[in-house]
Structure formats: structure tokens, C-alpha cells
Amino acid sequence: MERRSFIKEAGKLGGSGLLVAAFPWLYSCTSEAQKEIATQKARLGVIGTGSRGMYHLNHLLNMPNVEVVALCDNYAPHLAEAAALFPKAKTFADYTELLALPEVDGVIVVTPLSEHAHITIDALKAGKHTFCEKSMALTLDGCLKMYQSYQESGKVLYIGQQRLFDPKYLKAIEMIHSGMIGNITGIRSYWFRNNDWRRPLDNPSLECKINWRLYREYSGGLMTELAAHQLQVGNWALKMIPESVTGFGDIVYWKDSRDVYDSVSLVYRYGNGVNMSYESIISNKFNGLEEQILGHKGTLELEKGIYYFEEAKPAPAILQLINQIEHKIFDNVSFAGPSWVPETASKNKGEYVMDKVSQTDGASSVGFLNDGSIELMDAFCYAVITGKRAENLVEEAYYSSVLALLGLQAMDEQRVVKFPEQYKIPYLNFS
Numbered sequence: 001m002e003r004r005s006f007i008k009e010a011g012k013l014g015g016s017g018l019l020v021a022a023f024p025w026l027y028s029c030t031s032e033a034q035k036e037i038a039t040q041k042a043r044l045g046v047i048g049t050g051s052r053g054m055y056h057l058n059h060l061l062n063m064p065n066v067e068v069v070a071l072c073d074n075y076a077p078h079l080a081e082a083a084a085l086f087p088k089a090k091t092f093a094d095y096t097e098l099l100a101l102p103e104v105d106g107v108i109v110v111t112p113l114s115e116h117a118h119i120t121i122d123a124l125k126a127g128k129h130t131f132c133e134k135s136m137a138l139t140l141d142g143c144l145k146m147y148q149s150y151q152e153s154g155k156v157l158y159i160g161q162q163r164l165f166d167p168k169y170l171k172a173i174e175m176i177h178s179g180m181i182g183n184i185t186g187i188r189s190y191w192f193r194n195n196d197w198r199r200p201l202d203n204p205s206l207e208c209k210i211n212w213r214l215y216r217e218y219s220g221g222l223m224t225e226l227a228a229h230q231l232q233v234g235n236w237a238l239k240m241i242p243e244s245v246t247g248f249g250d251i252v253y254w255k256d257s258r259d260v261y262d263s264v265s266l267v268y269r270y271g272n273g274v275n276m277s278y279e280s281i282i283s284n285k286f287n288g289l290e291e292q293i294l295g296h297k298g299t300l301e302l303e304k305g306i307y308y309f310e311e312a313k314p315a316p317a318i319l320q321l322i323n324q325i326e327h328k329i330f331d332n333v334s335f336a337g338p339s340w341v342p343e344t345a346s347k348n349k350g351e352y353v354m355d356k357v358s359q360t361d362g363a364s365s366v367g368f369l370n371d372g373s374i375e376l377m378d379a380f381c382y383a384v385i386t387g388k389r390a391e392n393l394v395e396e397a398y399y400s401s402v403l404a405l406l407g408l409q410a411m412d413e414q415r416v417v418k419f420p421e422q423y424k425i426p427y428l429n430f431s
């Protein structure tokens with residue numbers, strides 16, 4: 001989506017000024033910001049040129065304010081693929097050599113999760129503005145150290161939480177915060193897929209290198225790969241972080257060499273009594289993916305970009321008439337049966353939050369088009385050129401990463417885990 005139509009679409013309620021006031025990290029998308037950098041370029045180095053790295057590189061190729069000057073990957077076939085796209089870029093197998101280049105202003109870290117924290121911290125220490133893919137780190141300490149390095153460095157840090165730049169999410173959160181669905185009384189998030197999450201191997205010795213997502217040494221599995229995107233939405237809607245979490249996880253179907261759960265089911269509990277349920281299974285895709293925010297007046301499904309009111313609009317007059325006639329006939333006949341009406345799911349089809357809503361089936365491990373990822377990268381490039389930080393962005397990402405890890409801990413230890421005080425950081429949006 002063009003930047004101008006993005007701001008227009010996302011800002012329909014209040015125009016871009018109000019939108020930026022509510023979501024300050026969007027400033028970089030405004031025409032003022034783009035004028036500011038019109039003649040400048042962000043000189044970037046990309047570390048990790050696997051599938052998501054190539055997704056970003058293909059977009060960077062078309063961004064006017066970007067020059068990709070260096071590439072790094074410690075797996076030669078992936079590095080060669082990226083180098084073919086940017087033949088003038090310097091190439092490295094060792095990321096520290098890339099960080100030593102004075103011509104690199106910003107780096108993009110797109111490695112497996114276990115490599116995020118130390119590369120990001122080294123990059124910030126080397127004076128580079130840094131974008132790191134979600135989630136932040138494999139451990140709670142890793143997340144906190146990344147955050148502290150960001151604070152100490154004075155540099156910019158972005159994390160790949162693209163829902164923060166996705167117009168349908170922005171619009172929906174704006175609606176929720178305006179009170180449209182009333183008080184938030186529950187949150188249901190889930191991601192269901194049916195595939196083994198494996199990538200093909202040229203050689204079995206590459207199993208952990210290529211299929212790192214399946215092993216605890218490199219990945220938190222469904223929690224850090226999928227849930228981290230969705231847990232952020234609950235906090236964003238409620239302007240709070242949960243106080244505790246509990247749940248169960250297991251390997252139910254894909255009983256191969258993996259040691260990450262293929263099925264998780266958790267409850268995050270907020271201080272006001274609201275529960276956020278989270279479920280993910282990768283052996284059944286019936287339910288797809290969704291984040292549902294439930295209010296006493298209505299429901300928002302953010303992934304589909306649809307809202308529903310509890311009381312549906314009145315039916316057309318002709319239907320009402322038929323209904324009344326049917327009632328007159330049947331209300332006079334006595335039926336035996338239950339004296340209560342069973343609760344059934346709403347048949348209300350809802351309304352889209354905006355004209356153009358881009359939807360996904362949730363099956364890809366690389367990412368999706370039109371989901372805010374390009375705008376997020378665009379915003380990072382603006383930040384690299386100007387050195388301006390985006391308020392609240394790192395904090396949103398930090399809390400979603402920490403919640404994913406706390407959920408994992410709760411399932412591993414089969415207990416209720418309280419949010420540890422030492423991992424709380426200041427966040428302006430929380431009430």
C-alpha cells in the first residue's frame with residue numbers, strides 16, 4: 001500500500017495528526033517526515049539473509065531512501081542469494097566485520113532467535129542504529145539486556161512487530177480506545193496451522209541450522225515465533241500488561257526430533273480481572289489465526305479487520321414481518337423442551353473496520369504482504385537517517401517478547417508464573 005493511502009486509510013477517524021498522537025511511532029510515515037529525508041539515504045547492513053532476510057531485502061531494493069552496503073550470513077548459499085540481489089554490497093560470514101564498517105549507519109538483524117541479543121547488543125555498542133526481527137531474545141535476561149543497551153547507546157532500536165504499522169490494526173485499536181465496543185471483558189487469541197514447520201535439507205547435518213525453529217537451543221517455538229505477535233495486541237488494546245500466566249504445552253502430533261511444543265494453551269491474567277487466552281496448534285488449521293477483543297458492547301477481530309456489535313442492526317422490514325407471523329403461529333403451540341435458550345455463536349457477519357482490508361491465512365513462516373512490514377522498515381530507514389527514536393515502539397515489543405517467554409516458563413514448570421518485577425520497564429502507554 002502506498003504511504004499516502006496508508007496514512008489516509010489508517011487515519012480516517014481523525015486525520016494523520018490525531019493518529020500520530022495516538023501512535024507516535026507513525027510520525028515517520030507522515031509527509032513532513034518524508035520531506036525531511038527526501039534527498040538522503042540510510043546506508044544499511046543486513047545480518048541474516050535467510051527467508052525473512054530476503055523478504056526484507058526485496059523490499060529494500062525498491063525503497064528510495066536506502067542503500068544496502070553490506071550483507072552477512074554464516075551460511076554461504078544464503079549469502080550468495082542476497083549478494084546476487086545487491087552485487088555492490090560487501091559480503092561477510094562474520095557479523096563483527098560488518099559492524100566495523102564506518103559506512104554502515106544501520107543494521108538489520110534477521111537471524112534465528114538465539115542470535116538476536118548478542119548481535120543487537122554488539123551493533124548498538126558499535127554505534128549502529130538497529131532493527132532486530134521479533135521476538136527480542138531467547139531469554140528474559142537477553143530481552144532486558146537488549147533494552148538496556150538500547151537505552152545506554154542513544155541509538156535507535158526497532159523490533160519486527162509489524163502489527164504496530166498495519167492499518168487495519170491501527171484502525172481497530174483506535175476504535176477500541178474510543179470505547180466503541182465498551183469495556184474490554186475478555187481477549188481470545190489463537191494461531192492454528194497444519195504443517196510440520198520444517199524446511200527441506202540438502203544435508204542432514206544442517207538440521208539445526210535450517211530447522212532452528214524446532215529446537216529450544218535456538219527458539220521458543222510457537223510462543224516466540226507466533227504468539228509474540230499476538231500477545232502484543234492484548235496489551236496494546238488494554239494499555240496494561242498481565243500480572244500472571246499459566247498454561248499447558250506438549251508435543252501432541254509432530255513427534256519427530258523437535259523439542260518445542262506443537263500445541264500450547266495458556267491464560268494471561270490482567271490486574272483488572274480480564275483473561276487473555278492464547279492457543280496455538282500446528283496440526284489442525286480449522287480456526288486459522290485471530291486476535292479477538294471482546295467488549296460488553298461488541299467484538300473486534302483484528303486479524304480479519306472486522307467488528308461486530310452485540311446487538312445486531314434491525315433486520316429488513318420484510319424479515320421482521322415474516323418473523324412476527326411465525327411467532328403468532330408457533331407461540332400458540334405448546335412444545336415440550338428446555339426452558340432456556342442455548343447460547344450459540346453469533347451469526348452476525350460484522351463490518352470491516354476500513355474499506356481495504358488485507359487478510360492472510362496464517363500459513364507462511366516468511367511473512368505476508370500488506371501487513372505493515374514495509375511501513376515498519378520504511379520507518380526504521382527514516383530513524384536511521386534522522387537518529388530519531390520512535391516513542392513506545394521498543395517497549396511494546398519488549399513486553400510481547402517477555403510475555404511469550406513467561407508463557408513458556410509457565411508451561412514448562414506447570415505453574416502460575418507472576419510477572420517478575422525485575423523485568424518491568426517504564427512504558428508511557430500503560431495506565
Ligand SMILES: NC(=O)c1ccc[n+]([C@@H]2O[C@H](COP(=O)([O-])OP(=O)(O)OC[C@H]3O[C@@H](n4cnc5c(N)ncnc54)[C@H](O)[C@@H]3O)[C@@H](O)[C@H]2O)c1
Nearest residue numbers: 048050051052053073074075078110111133160365366367
Ligand atoms: N516479523 C515476521 O513476521 C517474521 C516472519 C518470519 C520470520 N521472522 C523472524 O526472522 C528471523 C529469521 O527467520 P528466518 O525464517 O528468516 O530464518 P532463516 O533460517 O531462514 O534465516 C536466518 C539466517 O540467519 C543466518 N545466521 C544464523 N546465525 C548467524 C550469525 N551468527 N551471523 C550471520 N548469519 C547468521 C542463517 O544462516 C540464515 O541464513 C527470526 O527471528 C524469525 O522469528 C519474523
